[in-house]
Amino acid sequence: MHPRNPYLIPPDFRELAEAYPPLQACLISHSGGFSIDFKSEVSQRRLTEALLHRDFGISLDLPLNRLCPPVSSINEPLPKCKIRMHIKVPNRLNYILWIEDLLRATNFIGSNPIQGLDIGTGASAIYPLLSCKLNPTWAFVATDVDELSLTTARSNVERNGLAERIRVFQTAPEALIFAPLHEDPMSKSDFTMCNPPFYSSHEDVTASADAKEFEPNAVCTGADVEMITPGGESSFVCRMVDESVELGERCGWYTSMLGKMSSLTQVIGVIRGHSIENYGVTEFVQGSTRRWAVVWSFSDFRLSDAVARIANPQLQNLMPPRNTLRQRFPAQEIESATETLSTVLALVDGLRVEKAETSRPPRFIIYATKNTWSRAARRKNKQNAQEPAPAEVMSAPNLVCSLEWVIQSASQETFWECQWIKGRDRPLFEGFASHIFRKISETTEHH
Ligand SMILES: C[S@@+](CC[C@H](N)C(=O)[O-])C[C@H]1O[C@@H](n2cnc3c(N)ncnc32)[C@H](O)[C@@H]1O
Numbered sequence: 001m002h003p004r005n006p007y008l009i010p011p012d013f014r015e016l017a018e019a020y021p022p023l024q025a026c027l028i029s030h031s032g033g034f035s036i037d038f039k040s041e042v043s044q045r046r047l048t049e050a051l052l053h054r055d056f057g058i059s060l061d062l063p064l065n066r067l068c069p070p071v072s073s074i075n076e077p078l079p080k081c082k083i084r085m086h087i088k089v090p091n092r093l094n095y096i097l098w099i100e101d102l103l104r105a106t107n108f109i110g111s112n113p114i115q116g117l118d119i120g121t122g123a124s125a126i127y128p129l130l131s132c133k134l135n136p137t138w139a140f141v142a143t144d145v146d147e148l149s150l151t152t153a154r155s156n157v158e159r160n161g162l163a164e165r166i167r168v169f170q171t172a173p174e175a176l177i178f179a180p181l182h183e184d185p186m187s188k189s190d191f192t193m194c195n196p197p198f199y200s201s202h203e204d205v206t207a208s209a210d211a212k213e214f215e216p217n218a219v220c221t222g223a224d225v226e227m228i229t230p231g232g233e234s235s236f237v238c239r240m241v242d243e244s245v246e247l248g249e250r251c252g253w254y255t256s257m258l259g260k261m262s263s264l265t266q267v268i269g270v271i272r273g274h275s276i277e278n279y280g281v282t283e284f285v286q287g288s289t290r291r292w293a294v295v296w297s298f299s300d301f302r303l304s305d306a307v308a309r310i311a312n313p314q315l316q317n318l319m320p321p322r323n324t325l326r327q328r329f330p331a332q333e334i335e336s337a338t339e340t341l342s343t344v345l346a347l348v349d350g351l352r353v354e355k356a357e358t359s360r361p362p363r364f365i366i367y368a369t370k371n372t373w374s375r376a377a378r379r380k381n382k383q384n385a386q387e388p389a390p391a392e393v394m395s396a397p398n399l400v401c402s403l404e405w406v407i408q409s410a411s412q413e414t415f416w417e418c419q420w421i422k423g424r425d426r427p428l429f430e431g432f433a434s435h436i437f438r439k440i441s442e443t444t445e446h447h
Contacts (some may be wrong), residue, residue: 001286002097006055014327051089056133060156062123089130094284095257095293099191101307102253102295106190117251118142119177119194119240121168127193128166137163141180141189145173173229177240181247182300185289194240194256200232226370233267234263237371245274248298255295257284264292268318271296279309279320279427292383302312302420323420325430326406327437329444331414334361337405341416343351345403348373349381352397361405365421367397371428373435399423399432408445 001008013034017023025042029033036043052058103114114137118127121142128140141156144150150170171179181187198204216241224339244254258264264281270278271294279296279304295308305324327335338361343352345364352367371377378396399421406415418433 001090002094003099004100005090005093006050008092008351012297013052015317016047016050016054016324019054020046022046023050025341027137049170050087056090056130057131057415058133058160060124060129061125061159062152062156075239088286089415091286091289091291092126092130094286095193095195096127096134098284098293098307099131099255100135102255102303103190104309105303106252106299106301107337114138115188116140116192117180117189117192117309117410118176118255119192120196120445121149121153122153122195123149123156125153125156125166125168129156129160132162132165141169143169143171143180145171156420166244174244177236178243178247178251181250182243187250189251191253191255192239192240192251196233196236196256197229198233198259199228200230200235201228204228204232216380224335232263233258233260237263237267237294241267241270241274241276244296244298245276252301253295255293258292258294261292264294264315264318267294275346277320278302281310281315281318281320282307283310283312300422300424302422304419321426325418325420325428325433325437326415327440328415329440331407332444334405337416340440340443341403341405342438344443345438347439348435359404364403366399366401366403366426366432368399368432369395369397372430374431398425399422399428401429401432403436 013023013027013036015033017027022034026036026040026046028037028175036047038044049060052060099116110260113269115134116128116131116138118125118140121128121144123146125142128142132138142153144153150168154163154168157168159165169180171177173381178183178192181189236257240254240256244251256267258267266277268281276296276298278299278301279294282293282295284291284293295303301322305322308323309319345351345366349372350369351372354365354367356365372381397421402419402421404417404419406417407413408415416437418429418436420429423429
């Protein structure tokens with residue numbers, strides 16, 4: 001679960017039922033307190049309603065034959081099928097919190113207005129609703145192709161007082177997926193998100209249920225249009241990657257969730273095929289359910305490894321190159337580590353260095369226009385020093401990175417960490433980090 005997910009600590013069901021009385025009838029008392037029957041369709045739905053109501057002030061009304069039916073219809077029989085897909089609030093939050101992490105990398109989060117695009121918002125419009133409740137400066141365009149989902153999404157947006165910030169946009173299966181961006185050439189988006197239709201056919205649905213790719217205690221409440229798309233989720237997301245090439249930097253971060261590990265391989269293949277090297281992968285694990293999400297960008301903002309790489313050994317060949325470089329150093333006082341770094345940085349020509357005193361240990365932000373530190377660069381500089389130098393101006397930096405002394409709380413191991421923040425020149429970043437690490441080693445040894 002995402003470290004900022006409020007449900008890291010499971011809710012107290014009795015308190016929840018006090019805040020949302022319809023949950024009361026679903027409570028089961030046991031020696032340690034109260035719970036609900038997670039196998040019961042009714043109890044699950046009441047729990048979702050209770051969490052949305054108490055923690056986000058959201059109320060939803062959904063048709064029976066779309067994802068997550070409404071309270072009024074819970075006594076009616078459900079369509080028979082092996083897969084159940086609930087709007088599980090903690091899962092949805094994991095994706096939104098990861099988007100927040102992406103936006104932090106672009107310094108967009110905070111008081112700036114943020115524009116998001118939710119592809120396939122569904123009858124609930126759950127991602128825009130939750131996101132806007134959590135982030136007062138966010139606004140959305142939310143697309144779908146299904147008439148019933150579109151009508152219900154609009155009514156859910158209005159019901160929750162968010163019509164000013166969430167625009168529901170009707171598109172068609174054969175249209176371009178990012179239709180709102182294509183149709184208005186002046187429009188931009190800070191990010192796109194999508195929980196795509198998973199399956200390629202009814203047979204695919206059955207095969208996934210048999211392979212238990214989805215929760216074993218599953219019952220279907222989704223309509224075909226919500227769950228099936230030609231080629232399945234991987235084709236859908238690969239189409240997005242293809243389309244994004246033309247849109248380029250009109251969107252900051254393109255993202256999508258994926259339900260199958262095999263889709264991840266295909267989507268990363270297409271991303272790499274377009275020579276997009278600024279991408280990342282994350283994993284959402286919730287109980288026995290595992291999902292992935294991909295992000296790609298044409299911008300020069302870089303994501304930390306914590307946000308864009310996962311440790312899963314099966315997936316290492318799909319991971320992007322590292323943007324967070326670390327070197328282990330023996331433990332020392334924060335003051336002397338900081339002094340060593342200041343000494344090393346002062347010896348590199350042409351850097352602009354900002355020290356964030358508010359963080360402890362202090363974080364240094366480095367701006368460089370070109371390589372001045374390698375032996376070849378210094379030799380060239382020496383030769384040029386014989387000639388009169390033109391007035392040195394700090395032009396736009398080609399490299400922005402941070403340097404930070406890190407103490408790992410679990411192991412107490414100590415590192416210098418160099419985080420790439422902005423730039424397109426990977427060798428420039430890697431060369432700078434390895435130069436600084438080497439100089440820190442030499443300086444420390446001399447003492
Ligand atoms: C798995 S559902 C996700 C619904 C909702 N976002 C959620 O997470 O509960 C996929 C949604 O994508 C919609 N959809 C299918 N093809 C689409 C397309 N080409 N453009 C936009 N939405 C599409 C479906 O109608 C459905 O609402």
